[in-house]
Amino acid sequence: MRIRYSLLAAVCILFPILTAHAQLPVAGDGGPGPVKAQHLTAELVSASSTIAPGGTVQAGLVLTLDPHWHVYWINAGDSGEPPKITWTLPAGVTASPMQFPVPSRLPLGPLMDFGYENVAAFPVQLTAAKSVKPGNIHLDAKISWLVCREVCIPGKAHLGLNLTVAQDAASVPPTGVLGEALNLIPRPPPADVKFTVIGGKSDFVVTMINGHRETSAEFYPFDEDQILNAAPQTVESLPNGVRLRVKRAEDLAKLPAELHGLVKLSATKAYDVTAPVTPGEVAPAVGSKSPNSSSGITxxxxxxxxxxxxxxxxxxxxxxxxxxxxxxxxxxxxxxxxxxxxxxxxxxxxxxxxxxxxxxxxxxxxxxxxxxxxxxxxxxxxxxxxxxxxxxxxxxxxxxxxxxxxxxxxxxxxxxxxxxxxxxxxxxxxxxxxxxxxxxxxxxxxxxxxxxxxxxxxxxxxxxxxxxxxxxxxxxxxxxxxxxxxxxxxxxxxxxxxxxxxxxxxxxxxxxxxxxxxxxxxxxxxxxxxxxxxxxxxxxxxxxxxxxxxxxxxxxxxxxxxxxxxxxxxLYSPKDTTLVWQPYTQQTLDQARAGGHPVFIDFTAAWCLSCQVNERLVLRSADVQRQLADHKLTLLKADWTQYDPEITKELASLNRSGVPTYVIYPTSQAAPADVLPELLTKDVVLTAIDRDAR
Structure with missing residues (x-):
């Protein structure tokens, strides 16, 4: 029987008094990342920072995992859940469903998971309608996952992508891990490759005829509870293809009308196959092998x-x-x-x-x-x-x-x-x-x-x-x-x-x-x-x-x-009703100013007590938050907790050498930067916003 994950349900049954406050932490503040969570780093990437009206750009979620930890394929196997992404997109921008590259079999004791280790990338195609106006746009994404080793840990992240809509934006092919992941997306088999499936009392026998001998194969079902995931899959090499014998799930009382799955021939080659199931029995061939078998446990x-x-x-x-x-x-x-x-x-x-x-x-x-x-x-x-x-x-x-x-x-x-x-x-x-x-x-x-x-x-x-x-x-x-x-x-x-x-x-x-x-x-x-x-x-x-x-x-x-x-x-956790602050980079500042947006930069550090006081008493106050939102300021946080030469350079350009430092770049690019006092008050900030964001 398939075992699914539910942390809150477990706590509710075993520790009902604790459930009122239990929640999963969320990594990230809506920026592109990368953000570090338990046993992985999550990041949204794109092949290009620009997109044309009516055009597309390839993007994706990249999860970099700690050694021996894994995340899951769309069908996780005997346990687990695949990563999920929920978008909040600007008008006219759409995102395709997340794609899953070819997975691997990941045995854990008597169980078998289907998923990824080391680095996992999940491509998503973004499309801008012809009606989308040129300028800067922000794509917001809520990510969730389950990362496992001997134990499983759920995680969440709040990520985003900053793109520029431009008429002259060129299509850029993806490279790196995103490009590799796209090459590993299973495709339908060519017209000259034939698949048949024979369903017996205890096995499915999948036969592929492609005109040349194949020596290895693995089957991954898209539908749950059809095969015995952890059972060895027996491979029979044929002169013009390969035959794969897969154990039928013990609880599968009736043969399905068709079998939909992924037939993996190598680490880089796999087919997305849907084939009708014909009842029958196929005798095992002499010399067939089980490359993925593992020793059992009594x-x-x-x-x-x-x-x-x-x-x-x-x-x-x-x-x-x-x-x-x-x-x-x-x-x-x-x-x-x-x-x-x-x-x-x-x-x-x-x-x-x-x-x-x-x-x-x-x-x-x-x-x-x-x-x-x-x-x-x-x-x-x-x-x-x-x-x-x-x-x-x-x-x-x-x-x-x-x-x-x-x-x-x-x-x-x-x-x-x-x-x-x-x-x-x-x-x-x-x-x-x-x-x-x-x-x-x-x-x-x-x-x-x-x-x-x-x-x-x-x-x-x-x-x-x-x-x-x-x-x-x-x-x-x-x-x-x-x-x-x-x-x-x-x-x-x-x-x-x-x-x-x-x-x-x-x-x-x-x-x-x-x-x-x-x-x-x-x-x-x-x-x-x-x-x-x-x-x-x-x-x-x-x-x-x-x-x-x-x-x-x-x-x-x-x-x-x-x-x-x-x-x-x-357990006190104040509700964060504050606006999203993006990490400061010179590129982000230049893009915002080029788009005619006023920019508020908060130069801060975790060890700066004055910074924390200003943030809690002034910058997070309802009046200041409302004014920042109404005037549509681009908010950048320059975190100087650890030395950053780019932040140091920007401080020097403002004739400052430490934090806290607060600066507003007005809407007009010709206007000089407005540097605020180190000790903020609501009146000081509200007056500066009204002055610089007109």
Whole structure:
């Protein structure tokens, strides 16, 4: 069964309280790019910067991927989604559907994806009507994709293209990756090339006759759920062509009337084929081969790999602090009866297993509903990361000695740890599972991939083995009291050790804060990390109140309120109603001025505090935004966060050597640049706009 991707659905089922704020970060501000997102760089390119009225220009989306990461073809295979683009175009300008070059088969455990690695370019043809007037135009595009390796991460970008409509614009053939992609677009077969398809009980046999021997071939279906994507495709070379045997999908009860797919003969040669399906059987030929076959994985192997992967998972940085704390609690209780120690180990194991069973139930529910979610999918949610980071920070403050919280997860609830000692072990197992899911220990990838493609019983068995592996170290320790005797006796040293234990938790919080910022992309990472740091401050105040007035309802309630406020602060994301600022280049400035447009340039930097104050209090104000839009100023942002010689040169031409600097180039090209004061006010900016944009 095909598994589709739905991050928000997964969070909604598993963490319903978090869904209100979950959203995907958007890279880019509407400019052409390139923009950096998680594991890829996205860019819109065009063969020419000009287009004639009634003419066309070849453009395209280019995705440059990190090593071993991939995006998808129009039919993604067993999992995934292809990139999508939604245009907002000027009147008279149209864009063709995005084209997909020849893909490759990308095996992942027992699954098979169809897609692209390294660099993927998707051509789009832009057409301008004869009625389009000469001048500068901006094409706006919203891009979405799914980039995958062992896990899948959705992404979005806001990109654009700046073109000039000119009567004398010449047609320019595309070059580079865009030109290569156009050459790889599948074409219909020539008239002298014939295809036939025989559909049997378990196979489709595709035969191509083109007059000469072919030694390799692959079939990619445009329609889903027709073939078994991961099954080996057997190639039989013929004197005048090639025959390809493709496994029929197990759930395909009735033969389709026709088969529509891509027959790939080499890395640069493929045909887009639609052929009627004739019922029948074709005996396999002697000497046929399966060039794309891969070794399978059995149920027993998957369970074994999952169990070993779970054991190794205990050594991962995100899990080890929790396991260490549980071991520390075991040292404190080493004087208890053997049966009670074993009971704690069993309850801890039960907490892990119940958590894994909930996760696998969610995944199976998503699979049944046509969704796809990967291991650790909650780490793609900024809300979940904020909750986890704030919780671990609060826990680490307790371990460091700011206030007394206890060693179990349930001691946050006060009396629960005292009245129900086993509850602490159970919920520590739950915590271990929650912090374990972001990690993928060695041996886990193939087992999880296999499990998610199998019937429900096998999936539960594999995930149960994974949970048992995670629980095994502590479980064995609780069943062997002799092993606890070799541990140091409880004493004053444990308080020091407890405080030292806060160090890896604080380190984990730092990593989560970094990851939190990364989810918002390069443009928003610093702002959102700042909000999260503000949340940490509120959590620290809550901890101080618990230490100042311990065991009091008032301080507990105040701490809960501060915790909620900390989460709200961390997730604060002001709606960006500002106009789109294009990155400054001399070419963009010259084009705007040549078109008779007034230009506002904001010379700024991330480290410039005055720049940030001016931007938030003045440039983003409703009055200034409305005035900029009404007078149709071209807005350019010269980001000097990192040294840029072109920006430095432009500053020097304005007799300025630093930022902030604000300049308006009036509508008239003969008028000099209007340089505004470093400290802006609304009146200063509004007056300058009215003066220079007439």
């Amino acid at each position: 149920i027993v192997t998957a369970i074994g790999l999952a169990f070993l992967g779970g054991i190794i998972l205990n050594l991962m940085p995100c899990v080890f602090p929790v396991l260490f704390l549980k071991g520390l609690a075991l040292v404190q209780s080493s004087g208890e009866e053997r049966s009670r120690l074993r009971s704690h180990g069993l309850v801890y194991t039960l907490g892990i297993l119940v958590s894994f069973w909930i996760i696998v139930a969610v995944l199976l529910g998503l699979r049944a509903g046509g969704a796809q979610a990967g291991w650790g999918f909650q780490l793609q949610s900024p809300v979940f990361i904020a909750v986890l980071a704030l919780g671990l920070f609060f826990f680490a403050l307790s371990l460091a000695g700011q206030f007394e919280l206890g060693l179990s997860l349930t001691s946050v609830g006060g009396e629960l740890a005292q009245k129900q000692g086993f509850a602490g072990s159970f919920f520590t197992g739950v915590l271990a599972t929650i912090v374990a899911t972001p990690c993928t220990a060695p041996l886990m990838g193939a087992a999880i991939g296999f499990a998610l493609a199998q019937p429900a019983g096998i999936t539960f068995a594999v995930f149960t083995a994974l949970g048992l592996g995670l629980a095994t170290p502590y479980l064995l320790l609780s069943f062997q009291p002799a092993w606890t005797r070799i541990l140091p006796r409880p004493g004053r040293w444990m308080e020091t050790l407890k405080q030292l234990t806060a160090v890896p938790l604080f380190a984990t919080v730092i990593w989560l804060a970094w990851l939190f910022g990364r989810l918002y992309g390069p443009s928003g990472s610093l702002d959102h990390m700042s909000f999260l740091l503000g949340g940490f401050l509120l959590v620290a105040i809550a901890g101080w109140m618990l230490a100042r007035w311990p065991a009091r309802w008032a301080s507990a309630i105040a701490a809960v309120v501060l915790g909620a406020l900390a989460l709200a602060t961390s």
